[in-house]
Amino acid sequence: MSIFVDSDTKVIYQGLTGSQGRYYGLLNREYGTQVVGGTNPKKAGEDVDGIPVFANCADAVEATGATASCIFIPAAGVYSAVMDAAQGGIKFIVCITEGVPAHDEAKFYNELKAQHPDVQMLGPNCPGIITPGQCNIGITAGHIAKPGGPVGIVSRSGTLTYQALYELQQKDIGVTTCVGIGGDPVPGTSFIDCLAAFEADPATKAVMMIGEIGGSAEEEAADYIKNHMTKPVSSYIAGVTAPPGKKMGHAGAIVSGGKGTADAKMEALRDAGVKVGLNPTEAGELMAEIVASM
Amino acid sequence: MDLFEYQGKQFFKQFGMPISDGEVAFTVQEAVSAAEQLGTPVMVKAQVHSGGRGKAGGVKFAATVDDVQEHATNILGLDINGHIVHRLWIEKASDISEEYYASFTLDRSAKKHLGMLSAEGGVEIETVAVENPDAISKIHVDPAVGLTREAAQVWVDGANLNPVAVEGAVDIVMKLYTAYVEGDADLVEINPLILTPDNRVHVLDAKVTLDVNSVFRHPDYAEFDETQPRDEREEAAHAKGLQYVGLEGSVGVIANGAGLAMSTVDVINQVGGKPANFLDIGGGANADVMAGALEVINNDPEVESIFINIFGGITRGEEVANGIIEALNRVDIDAPIVIRLDGTNAEEGRAILEPALNDKLMMEPTMLDAARKAVELAKGADA
Known part of the structure; x- marks a missing residue:
């Protein structure tokens, strides 16, 4: 048993095509995490070491059945990435990015509560979550x-x-x-x-x-x-x-x-x-x- | 990032808030000519990042230009709670009928913005909060919704201001909220917000703290960054983009992550040493960052030993090890270094360091062992 994530959790990496996203996305997959896709609006249809890249979370969720996402997007894009995940059907959003403005955090926190009450966010500026032996999302x-x-x-x-x-x-x-x-x-x-x-x-x-x-x-x-x-x-x-x-x-x-x-x-x-x-x-x-x- | 009062006022002015005319002065002569230009009477106000300026004699009323000369001479160079006055704000004096308090900040427990307004301004709001909490009218603003004029009206009505001040106060708090949100501020505070004898509501002081994380969308904030008070060590670290806080001891600290760096400072204290600094090299630290960190610490004459405490997550062990080796080649490090390395690729990192170990570069298996060793070396140097 565990909390929030386990071996059945399918994860989308927002920013998989960036250097940090790629490094930790592949490392997490090697650990055993079900890394089922990534997003990048400019690189939809491509893949990262066999992991398919989608334009947005809605497409990724539809194709893979993912319920979690992990954000490796620079701070300026985090607000949009969080809303893309929530609107796309992701239920557990892990945001690794540091340096996100506090006003952005306060805004998406309250918008999620009001518009997507079933979505849970972890972070920003966090190392992520690990259920040892089953699922590692983030940089641990x-x-x-x-x-x-x-x-x-x-x-x-x-x-x-x-x-x-x-x-x-x-x-x-x-x-x-x-x-x-x-x-x-x-x-x-x-x-x-x-x-x-x-x-x-x-x-x-x-x-x-x-x-x-x-x-x-x-x-x-x-x-x-x-x-x-x-x-x-x-x-x-x-x-x-x-x-x-x-x-x-x-x-x-x-x-x-x-x-x-x-x-x-x-x-x-x-x-x-x-x-x-x-x-x-x-x-x-x-x-x-x-x-x-x- | 804390702004000086005059920077805060200029920030408020951009959002249409009423402030007094004034000028910055770095010398007595500049203060005098500012007063001549503005016309007396004026206020001579010390510009430092500290409260209690008035009590310390840093804020004076000047009826004449001669008064300005006298006050400016006394205030420039004054030590206000450890902050030396290098600049003055010369401002047209205002007539005051009543003094209020207004602010916005983030309520981290409620995860909403908190507005506070009180008819009892001009004093420490913390004192009012403790002694007479009902005198502070509060409003929680949902960041996803914003502050409506209707809500602001109810909030201001609850503060029991003079009825003639209500309309002006609503106007100012609406603008204050806009400045707080659009300016990405951690804190905006007006104390006092005054009512003048001719019934105008006016901003008499400004305390503004901006969120450094928002600089990417406010390139103009670079000018505020340049006026942040830092000691020589902190300035050098800042120029290298390092998170550094100067402390008083002899054990230099380099760690990755704010929590681990704080914990390292704790452990050094607990084993009987005194840390010279807090230095977080953050995630993704590479050879350049490590070399820069070592240079900063090496330039601190108080440092007798250096404790490098790295636990690899985003920072990989071999990067840390290569950084140390490269830094040692680049800089002539005076103090002995004790390293503790664990986490991602720690073994690869240790293997890189192994051949370089000597009596100036040591490695210990645990955080406590390394702290003890670093403290022992620092004390040995003192003796």
């Missing part, structure tokens, strides 16, 4: 994830997502699904969406959650865990020692006025019964203890 190195379970992972940061997978693999702990929700201001999928899905997934017995400073998503997740989750959670928040007022790379990672600090987030999580580690390795060790006690 598949070999660092051990298939099976019992742990689900949800993370706001790309490289820390890999770090979390790696820590668990080193301890011979399997992962049901690992979701990188991205660090942008308006993530299509939230911590809570993933926590709810993991809570409902019978194969997932515990959840590892990687957050970072800025915003209030971790505090909201803590509130959800406290009131709705029965499964144990371990966590790590990046930016514990970040000086206040400094903006560290991510649009999401800004600390100001005592709000959104790592301390506030860790306290909220501990209050919800979450085991909080001070670095990714410690969070992995805490998860190993949780798994060992099952």
